[in-house]
Amino acid sequence: MTSEVARHLLFQSHMPTKTTCPSSQVSDDEQKQKRENIRSLTMSGHVGFESLPDQLVNRSIQQGFCFNILCVGETGIGKSTLIDTLFNTNFEDHESSHFYPHVRLKAQTYELHESNVQLKLTIVNTVGFGDQINKEESYQPVVDYIDAQFEAYLQEELKIKRSLFNYHDSRIHVCLYFISPTGHSLKTLDLLTMKTLDSKVNIIPVIAKADAISKAELQKFKIKLMSELVSNGVQIYQFPADDETIAKINASMNGHLPFAVVGSMDEVKVGNKMVKARQYPWGVVQVENENHCDFVKLREMLICTNMEDLREQTHTRHYELYRRCKLEEMGFTDVGPENKPLSLQETYEAKRHEFYGERQRKEEEMKQMFVQRVKEKEAILKEAERELQAKFEHLKRVHQEERMKLEEKRRLLEEEIIAFSKKKATSEIYQNQSYMASGSNLKKDKDRKKISNAQVLEGGSKRASESMRAGSLLYGAQLEGESRRARESLRAGSLSYRAHPLPQH
């Protein structure tokens, strides 16, 4: 053991000399620290790290903030108007139609500035929710969208070369669920949707268009809704009550859920001010009046007090749950079969080997199949070639025979012609002799007849021989053509066969 190389790592706790614990430490904190061998120190002067929170805040300001809201509710229930009112601007949006066959989600991102805070706000709207006749598939697109955002983040986190600080976080931080103000109870669709979403996202239910309910009915409605949610086990977002500064206000707000809200961007003159309100013949509903609706409470809770907590819950609870489920689904575990801790990498490696093995096997299979097919095809083509060759030979033979026959015939014909011309010559001689003797017409007639016969014969024989020649030529051409075609097809077959080369073994 070389002395230079060995190294020690000690976690030491010093002898208690002059260190005293500051009185503000709680006793169980002390215990915990003692267990971890951490001592607390008092400082004899000002060090200056109280600026740490400011440094953190400055960095966050530089990076900018990101907040994503999902609005789920029926068409026309006032989602866009409420968002406009909440953030006090007019986001570009037009009314959606009621006739969509499926539920779609539409996401839009806006950049808001307030003093030195940059907020990247993404609003996701459900378009066509609750409009269909058959609403069984209504909530699935919403769940899919939320999962897709988690998946995107998980993919980024699992990459080897990743850039998480640069990543535009699109995970949904809060879901505003709009309940329509019937005054009776939750609709089945609402209940189902909230039950599916409560483990994936922070849900804040709101009663929309609250100016349609009177105050007494509203109270009963709220109680009914909350009891239904509780009895069905739906976990809506509870405002955190662990920090003293905001615990009281959060706890009281928890009692006001679900918030009954009214949204409006129109301004109406009330008294001597212009306020956001909705004007009816029987009165004016002021949006920011706490007696009229809970809008101010919603804005307070959502933005001013708990925005950071919503983001944190999304990241530490919902995202971690999704991640755990997803990784377990893929087959990773933390503890192996003998209860020894397994590392993610080992499992991943095992899976990778498996996958490669699988792939190799499939490749081999495909190769085998290909080779086999090629062999078969080759055999077939060879057969065809042989057949064609045989046919060609056969045709050639037939052709030869025909030709010989024709030659025979021709020879016979020519012999006949020669014999005939001989006869003709001798008959002419006779004719001259007999003409010289008597000069009779009979002979002339006979001769003329003979001559015409001879001519007819000659013409006939000529025609016959010509036709025979033509016929033999034609037939020969036919045969030639056929054999050429056969040869060509054979060549083409063998070329195409050669164009797909056999794999090298």
Add this chain to the structure above:
Amino acid sequence: MDPLRQSASPCSSRPSSPKTPPCEMLGYVGIEAVLDQLKIKAMKMGFEFNIMVVGQSGLGKSTMLNTLFKSKVWKCTLPGLAMPTPQTLQLKSVTHVIEEKGVKLKLTVTDTPGFGDQINNDKCWNPILGYINEQYERYLQEEILITRQRHIPDTRVHCCVYFVPPTGHCLRPLDIEFLQRLCRTVNVVPVIARADSLTLEEREAFRRRIQHNLRTHCIEVYPQKCFDEDINDRILNSKIRDRIPFAVVGADRQHLVNGRCVLGRKTKWGIIEVENMAHCEFPLLRDLLIRSHLQDLKDITHNVHYENYRVCRLNESHVLPHGPCWVNLAPTPPGPSVAPGPSKACTQAREDSDDN
């Protein structure tokens, strides 16, 4: 390793995403309250900071730590007392919790007694690199668990203060070797130790020479030029870069000067006040480390150094045979370039265990 290091700047001011039209708000909404929410959350959770001091013995490392945090972070080792100079390089860590105006800071300091003290100092940086990489490894293992903790304890070294002995000449070969290796893994802040043995002119000359040495050997100390975000950062950081390495003096005794109680060193020819800018540059170091750049140090460690380590680690793991438990071992290729530490230290440990 270098192309990896230029990967990305730590805190980008605008996360990239397409088509985000800016919107005018017609009135006050209350978005800026999120800053207060952040502060409350941070105060509740507390902060963590891990600092490492490296240098030969007798350069005043422990005293410097005590001066920085104005408390007995470390018991100063006086020469001649019970503990002999260690024969090997050991790393010792101590964790403290200090609180100031409601802000809790969990401070971990790591000392390296025995660094550069032997006759043959070859490869004396390996244990240090091993320790740093082990902390990265620990964090990585926590991060890739299926069921993760809510808040992963951060033991990664955020800053390494390197003490240069005040020779007055230039950087020694040991310094250069060490700095070259360490700058790629951790934020390094070099300081001139015991600067009261140098006059002001000698300090300036020494500083220039050190800066020249650093440039020649391409050593990028903190604050690194490539991570400057915008023009303000650059201006601020160039001022700091101009004064690096700071000439510091440490002291933990208080003396009376002009009726005030100050920390200082008393000598026959005067009292050297530690917090006096005319005497030494300790306030600059303290401001850099604590008051202005602490969060930045942590960010660069997390976003750059840790990510680089992670990339190397995940890339090489798939050629490994499976090692025991959570530490995957790899035989690193021999060479002067920095290889991920735990592998080397652990293979040597394995060899040692085989020997024994």
